[in-house]
Structures are given as C-alpha cells and as structure tokens.
Amino acid sequence: ARRLRAAAGRAxxxxxxxxxxxxxxxxxxxxxxxDEAVSPIAVENPSALAFDGKQLFVADWSGVVTAFDPAxxxxxxxxxxxxxxxxxxxTAAAFxxxxxxxxxxxxxxxxxHPAGRPDRVLSARxxxxxxxxxxxxxxxxxxxxxxANRSFYEHGGDExxxxxxxxxxxxxxxxxxWRGGRLxxxxxxxxxxxxxxxxEGRLVAVESSPAPVRGLAGFAFGPGAGRAVSVFxxxxxxxxxASSSLTRTRLSRRLPLTVF
Numbered sequence: 064a065r066r067l068r069a070a071a072g073r074a075x076x077x078x079x080x081x082x083x084x085x086x087x088x089x090x091x092x093x094x095x096x097x098d099e100a101v102s103p104i105a106v107e108n109p110s111a112l113a114f115d116g117k118q119l120f121v122a123d124w125s126g127v128v129t130a131f132d133p134a135x136x137x138x139x140x141x142x143x144x145x146x147x148x149x150x151x152x153x154t155a156a157a158f159x160x161x162x163x164x165x166x167x168x169x170x171x172x173x174x175x176h177p178a179g180r181p182d183r184v185l186s187a188r189x190x191x192x193x194x195x196x197x198x199x200x201x202x203x204x205x206x207x208x209x210x211a212n213r214s215f216y217e218h219g220g221d222e223x224x225x226x227x228x229x230x231x232x233x234x235x236x237x238x239x240x241w242r243g244g245r246l247x248x249x250x251x252x253x254x255x256x257x258x259x260x261x262x263e264g265r266l267v268a269v270e271s272s273p274a275p276v277r278g279l280a281g282f283a284f285g286p287g288a289g290r291a292v293s294v295f296x297x298x299x300x301x302x303x304x305a306s307s308s309l310t311r312t313r314l315s316r317r318l319p320l321t322v323f
Contacts, residue, residue, distance in 0.1 A: 089234050096275035102136040103306040104129075108276040111198075112281030112297040112309075113156035113163070115179060119283065119295055119309065120152035122165065128181040133285070133295065136309045146174065154182050154310070155207070155238070155281075156181070159200025164222075165223045166195040166207060167270070173198075173207065190225050191216045197248070201241040207237050208248075215266060228266045238281045242292070245269070256282075275312060277301070291315040 068284065092212025104121065106129060111122035116142060119131045132138070147149040150169035157164050162185065163176040173194050175185045192209025199206045204225070205218040215228040230236070234250040234257060239249070246259040254277055278301050285293030296310040296322035 075172050076112070078319065093317045094272040095315050095317050097315070098275070098310055099309055099313060100311045102310075103276075103304070103308050104131065104136055105139065106307045107300075109280045109299050109307045111153050111156040111165070112283050112295065113158055114283035114285065114295060115158045115163070118179070120155055120156055120181065121281075121297060121309070122181070124152055126153065127150040128153065128156070128165075130179070131309065133311065136257070139210075143180065146176075146182050146184045148184065153181075154196050155198035157198040157200045157205065157240075159202070159205065162198075163283065164198055164205055166190060166198050168195060171195060173205075173218075175222065186222075188222050191227070197236050197239045199239045199241050199246065201244075201246075206239070206241070206246070208239060210235065230266075232253070232270075238279065240284055242284050247282075247284075248275060249282060254279075276310065280307075285311070290319055 074086050099205045106121050106123050108124040110124045111119050113120045119133055120128055122128045127270040128143045130140040132140050139225055151167050152169040153165045154168045155166040161178055163178050163181060165174045165181060167174055171190045172187050173190050174187050190207060192212035194209055194211035196210045196268050198210040205222060207216045213230045216224045217226045219225045222271050235252040236248045238249040239246060248257045248259060250257055254274050255271050256274050257268050259266040260269050275287055276298050278298050279296060281297040285295055292314040294312050297311060299307045
C-alpha cells in the first residue's frame with residue numbers, strides 16, 4: 064500500500080509539472096502587439112488597405128484610393144479617382160502576380176488593375192456572391208470572401224472560382240491576408256484576428272487573438288521575416304480619434320522561443 068501511495072504521488076507530481084509546462088507553453092504562444100508609429104491620415108471613410116512592398120494603398124468608400132509612404136504616411140504620395148464604369152465602392156484590395164485587385168461592392172465585381180494604378184481597369188468580372196468584403200493573394204492565387212454566401216473563394220488565373228470554402232462559426236470577416244501558408248482574417252463581429260489553415264479540403268481555425276484596435280478596416284503585412292512580424296493597421300474615425308489612422312505595429316509571441 065505504501066508503494067502504491069508513493070507511485071500515485073509521483074504520478075500526480077508528474078501530471079502537475081506537465082500541466083504547468085503546458086500552461087506555460089500556451090501562455091508563451093500568446094500574441095503581443097507593440098505599436099511603433101501611429102499616423103493620422105486624410106481619408107474620411109477608409110474601407111480597404113493593401114501593401115505592394117513599397118507603398119500603402121488606402122481605399123475610401125467614395126471610390127478614391129490614396130497611396131502613402133509607410134515611412135511617412137501623414138503626407139499622401141498620390142491620389143487616384145474612382146475608375147470609370149459606374150458606381151464603385153471598394154471594400155478590399157490586394158497585390159500579387161504583378162497586378163492589383165479591388166472588390167467593388169456597388170456592382171459586386173472583382174476588378175484587375177495595373178500595379179499601383181487603381182484608377183485603371185484591365186478586366187472586371189462578377190464576384191462569386193452579392194456581398195464581397197475581403198481579398199487576399201496567397202502567392203499563386205487570389206482569394207475573396209462573400210458575406211452573403213459566408214464562403215471563401217479561391218480563384219484561378221482569370222479570377223474564376225476554382226474552389227469554395229464555407230466559413231464555420233459566426234465570424235464576419237472584413238479583411239484578410241495570407242502569410243506563411245495561413246490565412247489571417249479579421250472578424251469585425253468579435254474584434255479578433257483568426258488564423259486559418261487548409262486541412263483536408265477545409266479551412267480550419269488554428270489560432271485566434273484579440274485585434275490590437277477596435278474598428279479595424281484593413282490590415283497588411285509589412286516586409287521582413289523572423290520572430291516579430293511587421294503589420295500595418297487601418298482604422299477609421301471613432302470616439303477615440305476624430306481622424307482615420309495608419310498604425311505600424313510589431314506582432315510577436317510572448318516568449319521568443321516560438322514563432323508564427
């Protein structure tokens with residue numbers, strides 16, 4: 064009996080240590096946001112953000128798209144009027160494959176533009192659903208999200224749909240971007256950032272963390288790699304700020320031994 068009690072005590076100690084280690088690992092993998100610069104910008108109703116590697120492009124609900132230098136976003140670099148062809152309400156933007164894409168909510172369509180020239184249109188096609196809200200490029204293909212159909216869409220070279228992925232849960236994505244083979248999505252309903260992976264033909268949430276700001280209108284990953292990730296955040300006017308703003312922040316784990 065004494066030996067059994069001793070063995071049970073050792074087992075309990077091992078389990079307690081394992082629980083502490085597991086809890087510490089979970090805590091260490093938590094996200095840490097550290098703002099590096101916050102700059103007000105002259106955009107009344109920002110609706111989308113994209114980064115081409117050199118400049119940040121901010122779309123306004125009016126259809127105007129403004130380019131900013133990430134190093135000094137207080138002064139716009141260029142401003143582009145809405146493209147011709149009827150009403151245009153950009154809800155998302157993305158760069159990839161040498162071109163720029165925007166989602167037009169007014170006519171439920173995907174527009175292809177020359178890189179850095181959102182005022183010109185190379186081609187346009189209907190979006191997969193009536194309420195397109197987000198765009199992202201994974202390095203090979205364009206992706207979109209439709210709020211009415213509650214689905215993500217992977218597009219082919221002609222922007223035609225090659226595959227649809229239903230969204231599980233009650234999230235309301237309004238911005239997304241690919242990084243490291245995973246799709247990062249901002250859920251405007253919960254104010255959280257979700258990280259999704261493709262598994263067995265599905266998009267599965269593998270991480271989730273509160274966004275560093277409320278009312279996020281768009282986000283884009285900056286250049287560089289390593290344990291800290293550079294992220295640009297776009298927010299509109301709010302009770303806390305009378306102007307829209309661009310924030311450059313660094314995202315890392317709580318413990319340096321873990322990476323994204």
